[in-house]
Amino acid sequence: MPKIWTVSEIVxxxxxxxxxxxxLQNCWISGELSNFKNHRASGHWYFTLKDESAxxxxxxxxxxxxxxxxxxxDGLKVMIRGNIRMYEREGxxxxxxxxxxxxxxxxxxxAFEQLKKKLAEEGLFDPLHKKEIPRFPRRxxxxxxxxxxxxxxIINVTGRRHPGMSWILAPAAVQGEAAPREVAQAIERLNRYxxxxxxxxxxxxxxxxxxxxxxxxxxxxxxxxxVIPVISAVGHETDVTISDYVADLRAPxxxxxxxxxxxxLLDIQFQVAQLGIRLQGAMxxxxxxxxxxxxxxxxxxxxxxxxxxxxxxRQRLDNLHIRLxxxxxxxxxxxxxxxxxxxxxxxxxxxxxxLGRGYSLTYDEEGNLLRSAQNVELHEQIQIRLGxxxxxxxxxxxxx
Numbered sequence: 439m440p441k442i443w444t445v446s447e448i449v450x451x452x453x454x455x456x457x458x459x460x461x462l463q464n465c466w467i468s469g470e471l472s473n474f475k476n477h478r479a480s481g482h483w484y485f486t487l488k489d490e491s492a493x494x495x496x497x498x499x500x501x502x503x504x505x506x507x508x509x510x511x512d513g514l515k516v517m518i519r520g521n522i523r524m525y526e527r528e529g530x531x532x533x534x535x536x537x538x539x540x541x542x543x544x545x546x547x548x549a550f551e552q553l554k555k556k557l558a559e560e561g562l563f564d565p566l567h568k569k570e571i572p573r574f575p576r577r578x579x580x581x582x583x584x585x586x587x588x589x590x591x592i593i594n595v596t597g598r599r600h601p602g603m604s605w606i607l608a609p610a611a612v613q614g615e616a617a618p619r620e621v622a623q624a625i626e627r628l629n630r631y632x633x634x635x636x637x638x639x640x641x642x643x644x645x646x647x648x649x650x651x652x653x654x655x656x657x658x659x660x661x662x663x664x665v666i667p668v669i670s671a672v673g674h675e676t677d678v679t680i681s682d683y684v685a686d687l688r689a690p691x692x693x694x695x696x697x698x699x700x701x702x703l704l705d706i707q708f709q710v711a712q713l714g715i716r717l718q719g720a721m722x723x724x725x726x727x728x729x730x731x732x733x734x735x736x737x738x739x740x741x742x743x744x745x746x747x748x749x750x751x752r753q754r755l756d757n758l759h760i761r762l763x764x765x766x767x768x769x770x771x772x773x774x775x776x777x778x779x780x781x782x783x784x785x786x787x788x789x790x791x792x793l794g795r796g797y798s799l800t801y802d803e804e805g806n807l808l809r810s811a812q813n814v815e816l817h818e819q820i821q822i823r824l825g826x827x828x829x830x831x832x833x834x835x836x837x838x
Contacts, residue, residue, distance in 0.1 A: 568686045617651035
């Protein structure tokens, strides 16, 4: 009777057969990606690899996918290295990928183009976002390796152009897996420090793999986020990196970056001297114009003859005095006529005028005016006021 296999046994047997086939382990397969899925929670990649006649499923776990420098997409032809094994839970043959590269196009170049397109669409290369490089920086910041040729070139050029220029180095690895993070952190440190006016980021020349730190997204975003202007100086003149596109200014070499960032001290001193000469000339001309203006004013009117204004005012005062006398005279004459008229009216109403016509006023001893004989006693002393003079009398008789 033939052996009856369980599902687990037959699947396991097939899996073992696959493992025993050395050609199916650590092999390279070329094909076209389809049904690509990035499981963001786990970081694993799931895909189907196919050609014109066949297809099978594949997986690349997070520990391997993190090393791929481009983003796989459906329809992309790739070369994948890995192992063919049985996925026992579903009983299917599956390709477990260890490495992936674009077919017919370098992996680094593809990653470069993909990141370049992504950042360009976000506007990180937009000239409107570029900051102006200061003409006269007080201190420059340098992000590079402390042992590389770039720092020596920058320091030599800086010392030659401006011996007194202050600079500060934010050391960072410029090659290897840790380089992108260290370069980005160095840029951030200089921004937090704040006492630099421009930052030079770069390194000397090398192969594309050696310059790759400056083609990474983390470095590109650190440059874009910098509030201090950044000059990118990576490799030789023919080398172009993502950092060059994002930076505020690209320099073909680290030495050229120093020449762009650091002004020549002798040129500054010459310009200052020339400006001083121009300033003296301008001030001399201005003073001469003001002197001529002052001379013109001094030769005119009151400044030419200061007593002229006094004489003018004295004459004006005399005229005002005469006018005042005339006005006062007319005023007095007018008021005198009015007073005479009023005096005549008062004189008509005056008791003295009445007395002058033969009338008299009689007062008792206390000076009270007597209007009736009943108000006085016999033998009482009385006083009579006449038009001219007065009489003191005694009452001898009273009549009704």
